[in-house]
Amino acid sequence: MxxxxxxxxxxxxxxxxxxxxxxxxxxxxxYLITRYAGLGDIRSVGSGNIGAxxxxxxxxxxxxxxxxxxxxxxxxxxxxxxxxxxxxIQIIAAFGALCGHxxxxxxxxxxxxxxxxxxxxxxxxxWPIALCSLATWVAVIFLTRYSSLxxxxxxxxxxxxxxxxxxxxxxxxxxxxxxxxxVRHFSNIKRLLSGTETKI
Numbered sequence: 389m390x391x392x393x394x395x396x397x398x399x400x401x402x403x404x405x406x407x408x409x410x411x412x413x414x415x416x417x418x419y420l421i422t423r424y425a426g427l428g429d430i431r432s433v434g435s436g437n438i439g440a441x442x443x444x445x446x447x448x449x450x451x452x453x454x455x456x457x458x459x460x461x462x463x464x465x466x467x468x469x470x471x472x473x474x475x476x477i478q479i480i481a482a483f484g485a486l487c488g489h490x491x492x493x494x495x496x497x498x499x500x501x502x503x504x505x506x507x508x509x510x511x512x513x514x515w516p517i518a519l520c521s522l523a524t525w526v527a528v529i530f531l532t533r534y535s536s537l538x539x540x541x542x543x544x545x546x547x548x549x550x551x552x553x554x555x556x557x558x559x560x561x562x563x564x565x566x567x568x569x570x571v572r573h574f575s576n577i578k579r580l581l582s583g584t585e586t587k588i
Contacts, residue, residue: 405470405477409484412466413505414492417458418443421451431498434586439500441535441588456504459489463508471512479561482509486565490572501572503539506565510546513558517549533587536576543569 418438422430427446430438434445440459444452466485470478489505491497510518521542528538543566550559570577579585 401473401477402480405473405480406484409466409470409481410488412462412469413485413488414494414499415462415488416492416495416499417462418455418500419495421454421458422446422448425451427451431495437500438495440504444588459500459504460508460511462489463505463510464512465508467509467512475555475557478513479557482513482561483564485509486568490568501539502565502569503543506543506546506569509565510562513561514550514554517546517554517562520549521546529588534580534585535588536573536585537580540570540573540577 416438418440419430422428422443425448427433427448430443430446434442436442440452440456443455446452463482463485466481467478470481485505486502486509488499489502490499492499507518507522510521524545525538525542528541529535532538547559547562547566550562576585
């Protein structure tokens, strides 16, 4: 994916991009928003996830919307900042943001499932592909009411479209991103197969 001229010259920039992306991605907005609203620890609700879908289970739609917007926003912001230093750096920063959301140091490395943050990354990298994935997510939600199934199908679409309509570098990153999202949804996949997954 990345072919630096000199590793000795490049690695400080790569590590800085990865670290800054991680710190930005690790901000647990769902946890912070619900704490600030007086709802306690969102990890004790529903699936225990810190994402917007689980925040919605508190019955506070405005808090779920705020979580969705801010988790998406940190993905967008990461790529916009990284893009000032070139395409390689923005991809590395984007990967760092994903890792930060999945494994935030502030919550003992137990974070979210990366759907909203991934959407933000895609909006900044390839907005037409992001909108196609978003439309797919909405359609699957409408038909099945399964948020996890919608996330799995919509995310899987992204690298396929990227291979045809974007660069190889972005397609490779989306492939890695989708693999991580699917791994994070392993328990959801088991429940979907067994018919015990919770609907929205």
